Ligand code: ATP
Ligand code: AMP
C-alpha cells in the first residue's frame with residue numbers, strides 16, 4: 001500500500017449472523033493501531049438504522065429486516081451512499097464495512113450487496129468470514145439471551161444459508177471486479193483470522 005490513496009480503500013466484511021464479524025473486526029482494529037495502520041470500521045446496519053430512525057420507522061436495529069422490502073431497499077441505498085461519502089471525507093488508510101452478503105427477511109433471502117450498494121461503495125476486497133455450521137450454531141446458542149435472530153433453526157439450515165451467502169458474495173464481486181477472500185474464524189482462534197485479514201489488507 002502506498003500511503004494515503006486519493007480514492008478511499010474500502011473493504012467489505014461479510015459473514016452470516018453469529019460467525020464473529022464484529023468480534024474479529026474489533027480485534028483487527030486494536031492490532032492495526034499497534035502496527036500504525038489507520039483503519040476505520042463501520043457497521044452497515046448502523047447506517048441503515050440511522051436512516052430508519054430519521055423516518056421514525058423502528059426503535060431497534062434488528063427490526064430493520066422485518067420492514068417491507070421496498071423500505072429496506074431505500075434504507076440500503078441511502079446507507080451505501082453515506083458510507084462512500086464518509087470514506088471519502090475521512091481519509092483513513094482503510095475503511096472497513098461490517099455487513100452481510102445475504103439477509104434473511106420475512107419474504108425470503110435478500111442480497112446485502114446488490115448492484116446499487118456495491119456500485120456506490122466500490123470495495124477493493126470482500127472478506128467472507130466463515131466457521132463451521134456447528135460452531136456458528138453454538139455461538140448463537142451462547143448469545144441467545146441478547147440475540148433476536150435465530151432464523152436458521154438448526155445446523156443444516158445454517159450450512160445452507162452459508163452456502164447461499166458464499167455465492168452471494170461472489171456474485172457481488174462480479175459486479176465491481178473486487179476480489180473475495182474466505183477467512184476461517186475458528187473456535188477460540190480469533191487472532192488467526194485477524195492476522196490473515198491484516199496480511200491481505202497490507203497487500204492491497
Ligand atoms: P451479527 O451478524 O449478528 O452482527 P457477528 O458476525 O458480528 O454477528 P459476533 O457478534 O462478533 O458475530 O460474534 C457472535 C458470538 O460469537 C459472540 O458471542 C462472540 O464472542 C463469539 N465469537 C466470535 N468469534 C469467536 C471465536 N473465534 N471463537 C469463539 N467464539 C467466538
Ligand atoms: P448486523 O448487526 O451486522 O447484523 O446488522 C444489523 C441489521 O442491519 C441486519 O440484521 C440487517 O437487517 C441490516 N443490514 C446490515 N447490512 C445490510 C445490507 N448490506 N443490506 C441490507 N441490510 C443490511
Ligand code: MG
Nearest residue numbers: 021022023098
Ligand atoms: Mg456484528
